[in-house]
Amino acid sequence: MAVSLTRREALGGAAAALLLASCGGGDPPPGGAKPGSGAALLSSLLALQHATVAAYGACEEVLRGEALAEVRAIRAQEREHAGRLEVGIRDLGGEPPAGKTAEEYARTFPRLRTEADALLFADHLEQRQVRAYLDAIKDFTQAGARATAADIGADQAGHLAAVRVLRGLPAAQGPFVTGAL
Amino acid sequence: MARGSDVEVLEELLAVEARQVAAYEAALRRGAIEPALGEELLEHEREHAAALERRLGTAERNPRATVPSSELTRALRSREDFARYALGLEAEAVAAYAEAAANMSDARLRQPLGSIMACEAAHRVALRDSLGRRPLVD
Numbered sequence A: 001m002a003v004s005l006t007r008r009e010a011l012g013g014a015a016a017a018l019l020l021a022s023c024g025g026g027d028p029p030p031g032g033a034k035p036g037s038g039a040a041l042l043s044s045l046l047a048l049q050h051a052t053v054a055a056y057g058a059c060e061e062v063l064r065g066e067a068l069a070e071v072r073a074i075r076a077q078e079r080e081h082a083g084r085l086e087v088g089i090r091d092l093g094g095e096p097p098a099g100k101t102a103e104e105y106a107r108t109f110p111r112l113r114t115e116a117d118a119l120l121f122a123d124h125l126e127q128r129q130v131r132a133y134l135d136a137i138k139d140f141t142q143a144g145a146r147a148t149a150a151d152i153g154a155d156q157a158g159h160l161a162a163v164r165v166l167r168g169l170p171a172a173q174g175p176f177v178t179g180a181l
Numbered sequence B: 001m002a003r004g005s006d007v008e009v010l011e012e013l014l015a016v017e018a019r020q021v022a023a024y025e026a027a028l029r030r031g032a033i034e035p036a037l038g039e040e041l042l043e044h045e046r047e048h049a050a051a052l053e054r055r056l057g058t059a060e061r062n063p064r065a066t067v068p069s070s071e072l073t074r075a076l077r078s079r080e081d082f083a084r085y086a087l088g089l090e091a092e093a094v095a096a097y098a099e100a101a102a103n104m105s106d107a108r109l110r111q112p113l114g115s116i117m118a119c120e121a122a123h124r125v126a127l128r129d130s131l132g133r134r135p136l137v138d
Helices: A007-024 A039-060 A063-092 A102-108 A115-139 A143-166 B003-030 B035-056 B068-074 B079-103 B107-130
Strands: none
Touching: A039 A063, A039 A102, A039 A115, A039 A143, A063 A115, A063 A143, A102 A143, A115 A143, A115 B107, A143 B079, A143 B107, B003 B035, B003 B079, B035 B107, B068 B079, B079 B107
């Protein structure tokens, strides 16, 4: 039976597929990092960051005005986060993954025709990012890595809220962004 | 039920929530925040406080005292003043939850505390928006 998808579902599904494909939680630690050091999880987060930076590049092509300025600011912060993760991986003796080429990423993105398309895509990207970092707080065994994940996770939550405001939605989805206490 | 040092941290987070609840209640009474936004933020903070109370359960507790702040009284003079004050409270909350999430000895509490941290980060964006500032950048 043919499955029909709404445009919203297709865009969201594409974002999910992109980001899940970028993660490699089961990957071995990169380079000379020791198993259990946290380098593998940092590398998964870095892969996610690289994909997100590329995805925001696609969003920028269809955005204008305030939305474009906001997305550029978000993308700049995403690059900073990638830099922090690279330092963390090297500190653990690993080699940070380089990411894919712009063309490879572009092939996995949905076609963004309008500002609404781009902001919906960005919303899904940030939801994935927030979940990834909050999961990492749980999964890292070292307090220092957990603190980094929490710090970047707070930024990602700010990005998600900013995108929601640009979409005309309340900044906060609810009292618990993922999972209640 | 939380244990040991985790109880101390949860008590501190509860005090953070109590300050926020008191601030948003006062702002709503005095018209120092747009009602829909104030009600939404207040509801979230109350939910956080209730969740922390549930998690503390029957643990032996040492509740923190919360004293009305003269800074809050001054901030209630206008919506702009209050939004700036509340931004400071939310920034403190984000930092407190980030530290708690990273350092909880009970690993099951880390992700849920991160979830509240994410909500507080969203509140900062909402308050910036209420000031007519861009969500992230000026």
